[in-house]
Amino acid sequence: MTYSNVTFPNVAFQTPRLTAAALSSSALPYAKSTLSTELATLLTSVVKRHLPPDIQAVSDAESALRWLEQTLEDCQFVAVRLADDDALVGFFLLYAEVDAQRGGQPRLASPLYSLRLGYVVAETFQGQGLASEMVEGLVTWCRASGVVSSLSGGAEADNLPSIKVLEKNGFVCERNDEFHQGNTVFLTLML
Numbered sequence: 001m002t003y004s005n006v007t008f009p010n011v012a013f014q015t016p017r018l019t020a021a022a023l024s025s026s027a028l029p030y031a032k033s034t035l036s037t038e039l040a041t042l043l044t045s046v047v048k049r050h051l052p053p054d055i056q057a058v059s060d061a062e063s064a065l066r067w068l069e070q071t072l073e074d075c076q077f078v079a080v081r082l083a084d085d086d087a088l089v090g091f092f093l094l095y096a097e098v099d100a101q102r103g104g105q106p107r108l109a110s111p112l113y114s115l116r117l118g119y120v121v122a123e124t125f126q127g128q129g130l131a132s133e134m135v136e137g138l139v140t141w142c143r144a145s146g147v148v149s150s151l152s153g154g155a156e157a158d159n160l161p162s163i164k165v166l167e168k169n170g171f172v173c174e175r176n177d178e179f180h181q182g183n184t185v186f187l188t189l190m191l
Contacts, residue, residue: 018082020137023077047121089122090121093117095116099149111147154184155184157185174186
């Protein structure tokens with residue numbers, strides 16, 4: 001997947017209860033009908049409560065498809081499904097940047113990447129430990145890939161469950177004020 005002249009490998013992993021796979025823009029025409037309907041169902045007002053403004057406009061399959069098409073231009077969308085019945089549990093949005101500070105250089109064969117992540121879990125699947133399992137699976141994939149130097153994510157200060165999920169998976173709250181924007185807490189995991 002290429003974002004702003006950065007090529008990053010497609011994420012795919014399995015956990016005991018979940019499967020995760022990146023959606024490429026070339027696969028979107030085949031998946032758009034089903035996935036856009038699933039996203040419209042998943043993105044309830046409760047789920048969107050702590051999400052950025054661009055996703056707030058998703059209210060039906062058509063608006064979900066527009067959002068997804070736009071999102072795929074900037075990041076990797078990783079769908080996370082139940083392993084036993086393929087139900088959409090949630091998703092990751094992964095924004096890759098070449099990590100110049102840790103040896104990554106675009107002209108090298110294998111640069112290192114810093115990933116910014118966002119994740120969403122469907123309301124019906126919250127409270128079952130699936131968010132922790134999703135993040136743990138992603139962390140495991142990143143470590144095994146050998147191309148990710150760090151993962152970072154933000155959460156609103158009052159979104160304690162999301163902050164706890166990241167902390168449970170080894171993320172540490174940034175203490176430097178330059179990383180704080182208003183009510184958002186940023187957490188990072190160095191790999």
